[in-house]
Structures are given as C-alpha cells and as structure tokens.
Amino acid sequence: MRIALTGATGTVGGQVARLLAPRYDLSCLTRSPERAAARLPGPGLAVEADLDDVPSLTRALAGADALLAVTFDPLRDTHDEHLLTAARRAGVRHVVKVSALAVADPRAQDAITRWQRACEERVRASGLSWTLLRPRAFMSNCLDWTRSVREEGVVRTLHGSSANSCVDPRDVAAAAARALTSPGCAGRAYALTGPAPLSARQQAAQLAEVLGRPVRHEELTEAEALARWRARYPDALAAALLESADRQARGAKSAVDHGVREAIGREPGTFRAWARRHGAAFRTPTPPGGSRRPGARPRPAGPARR
Numbered sequence: 001m002r003i004a005l006t007g008a009t010g011t012v013g014g015q016v017a018r019l020l021a022p023r024y025d026l027s028c029l030t031r032s033p034e035r036a037a038a039r040l041p042g043p044g045l046a047v048e049a050d051l052d053d054v055p056s057l058t059r060a061l062a063g064a065d066a067l068l069a070v071t072f073d074p075l076r077d078t079h080d081e082h083l084l085t086a087a088r089r090a091g092v093r094h095v096v097k098v099s100a101l102a103v104a105d106p107r108a109q110d111a112i113t114r115w116q117r118a119c120e121e122r123v124r125a126s127g128l129s130w131t132l133l134r135p136r137a138f139m140s141n142c143l144d145w146t147r148s149v150r151e152e153g154v155v156r157t158l159h160g161s162s163a164n165s166c167v168d169p170r171d172v173a174a175a176a177a178r179a180l181t182s183p184g185c186a187g188r189a190y191a192l193t194g195p196a197p198l199s200a201r202q203q204a205a206q207l208a209e210v211l212g213r214p215v216r217h218e219e220l221t222e223a224e225a226l227a228r229w230r231a232r233y234p235d236a237l238a239a240a241l242l243e244s245a246d247r248q249a250r251g252a253k254s255a256v257d258h259g260v261r262e263a264i265g266r267e268p269g270t271f272r273a274w275a276r277r278h279g280a281a282f283r284t285p286t287p288p289g290g291s292r293r294p295g296a297r298p299r300p301a302g303p304a305r306r
Contacts, residue, residue: 003180004029004061004092006051006083007070009039011140012098015173016068017041020180029060051079057086066094066180069123074115074237084126094129094186096179098172101134101191102244105252110240131179132189133263136253137166139194139274142203149215149282155204156218158225158242159249163197165256168269175263191257195268203271210275211282 001024007013008028020026021041030036033046040046049060051071061067067087071079080097087095100116102108123130148154172192179185198206201217208215220228222242229238247253260268275282 001025001066001181002027002064003066003068004047004064005068005070007068007072007098008045009036010070010072011138011169012173012176013068013070014039015170016176016180017045019173019177021045024181027060027064029057051082054082054086054089057082058089061086061090061092064090064092066096067092068176068180069095069097071119074112074240075234077115077118080119080122084122084128087128088126092128094131094180094183095123095126096131096133096176096185097123098133098135098176101136101193101257102247102253103134104191105247107252108244108247110243110247111236112240112244129186131185131187133172133175133179133192134189134259135167135169135172135192136194137164138169138172139166139271140169140278141166142207142275143278143281145207146281149207149211150284153213153215154218155200155207155215156220157200158220158222158245160200160217160219162245162249163199163202163251163254164248165193165197165254166271167192167194167260168271168274170274171260171264171268175260178264185263190259190263192259192263193255193257193268195270196256197254198271203275206272207275207282210272210279 003020003024004027005013005017006029008017017026017028018041026045027047028036028040028045029049030046031050033048036046047060049056069080069083073079097120099120102113103117103120120132145155148156175190175192204215204217226238226242229241
C-alpha cells in the first residue's frame with residue numbers, strides 16, 4: 001500500500017509520517033524536498049509538488065492508494081480543489097482530510113471555519129472514498145507560550161477562564177494513520193477532543209506543576225489580543241481568531257467527544273501528559289558548566305517552534 005501525505009513536516013503530518021514509515025510506502029509532498037528531507041523519518045520520502053500546480057501534484061500522487069490532505073491557508077481556497085483534482089487523475093482511492101470541529105457548530109461563521117466547511121464539501125463531492133478528522137484546538141498551540149514562560153513565568157491570553165477541550169496532536173496523528181490504512185473508517189467524520197475542557201488559567205497551573213515553579217496567567221484585552229494576531233496574520237484571519245475566541249468564551253468549545261476512542265480504541269491523552277513530554281521547551285536551559293546563580297536572570301530564549 002502506498003500512502004501520500006501533505007503537511008508531513010507539520011504538527012500532525014510529521015507524526016503520521018513517523019507512525020507509517022516503518023510499514024508503508026510513503027510519499028511526502030513538499031515544495032522543497034531538500035529542506036523537508038531533514039525533518040522526515042527516513043531518506044527518499046520527500047516528493048516535489050506544489051499545491052498551486054495540479055500537474056506536479058498528479059505526478060507526485062501517481063500510484064498512491066490513500067492521501068492525507070492537510071492544507072493551511074484559509075485565504076486560498078484552491079489548494080484543496082487542486083489536491084482532489086490531482087488525486088482523481090492519479091487514481092487515489094481514499095482521502096483523509098484534517099478539518100476542524102468548529103465546522104459542526106452552525107453558530108461558527110468566522111472566515112476560517114467557513115473555509116474548512118468548504119474544504120469538507122469538496123472532499124464529499126470528490127467521488128473519492130473519504131474520512132474527515134475534526135480536531136478541537138491542539139494542545140501544542142501552548143508552545144506559543146514558551147518564551148514568556150521561560151523568561152517571566154507568565155501565560156498571556158484573551159478570555160483566560162474560558163474552556164476548550166483541546167486535543168493532543170499525537171492522538172490526531174494516530175487517528176489519521178488508522179483512517180489512511182483501515183477501510184472501516186471510510187465515510188466517517190471523527191470529532192477529536194481531549195478528555196476534559198481546560199482554560200488557559202488551568203493549563204498554566206498544570207504547567208507550573210510539571211515545571212515545579214510558578215506560572216501565572218495574565219489576561220489580555222481584546223485590543224491587545226487582536227494586535228498580537230495582526231502581527232502574525234492578515235487582518236481577515238486575525239478577525240476570525242477574535243471571533244473564535246469570543247465563541248469559546250460563550251462555552252462553544254468545552255464539550256468532550258468520544259472521537260479519539262472511536263478512531264483509535266483508547267482514551268485521549270491529557271494536557272498534563274502532553275506538558276510532561278514537552279516540559280523542556282518551557283524550561284530555561286542551564287548554562288554550560290553549571291547551574292545558574294541564585295537570583296540571576298535567565299538569558300532570553302529564542303522564538304518558539306510550533
């Protein structure tokens with residue numbers, strides 16, 4: 001069985017590649033095979049393809065039986081269309097689409113959720129066998145806090161007391177790996193959440209327990225949060241993130257679903273377990289040659305990798 005992956009150097013796709021590489025023939029589609037090769041779990045996995053170029057996608061998908069579809073840009077709605085067109089031309093039989101759980105909430109009408117709904121509709125109308133994965137927010141989003149936790153012991157968010165049933169990306173990757181290789185997942189949509197809703201304040205408290213030092217939460221105003229998002233994303237996406245945060249504040253993202261158990265046969269991982277695995281990212285490195293002097297300020301850390 002040959003499996004093609006998009007997003008194979010990303011949060012979920014990279015873990016899917018590591019899960020499947022020992023047992024399956026993988027092709028990891030990327031615009032830059034040379035750069036991607038170092039992040040893949042073996043040699044010869046990177047295949048050049050561009051989501052803006054259907055012929056390159058068709059060549060890269062030739063001979064593939066199943067495809068993991070991970071796309072990233074809500075402002076470009078052609079990528080999924082190109083990928084599905086190429087999949088049909090190449091003879092791919094099954095596609096697993098990573099979407100978002102917000103699509104199931106009719107009250108969610110922000111630009112990102114509307115884009116995800118349109119992507120799902122394209123998959124259903126493609127004529128291919130399909131599986132939809134709908135994760136809640138990834139626990140790994142907290143890696144955005146690494147610098148402030150390292151340097152200040154602070155987590156800053158908007159609506160810090162609002163809850164989200166965030167999911168471990170490792171569980172999403174396991175669900176994707178099973179959906180790519182098991183015909184029993186065809187035609188199903190899995191709502192993937194963690195085992196309990198957590199607020200940013202609760203996540204900060206659990207990080208403090210794992211790290212063995214205080215981590216406090218500081219509330220951002222809407223203006224501060226929007227300014228931070230605008231510094232990273234186009235205005236349309238920053239506005240969508242603000243709308244999404246407001247919906248979370250009204251309780252829209254706190255429900256727990258059983259999709260992880262249905263997809264992979266075990267309970268979802270907890271945030272505390274995720275934090276233990278990634279604790280090193282939040283710790284200030286000890287200087288070479290010994291421990292830091294009592295009272296000495298930590299040296300600035302580099303930007304967090306997501």
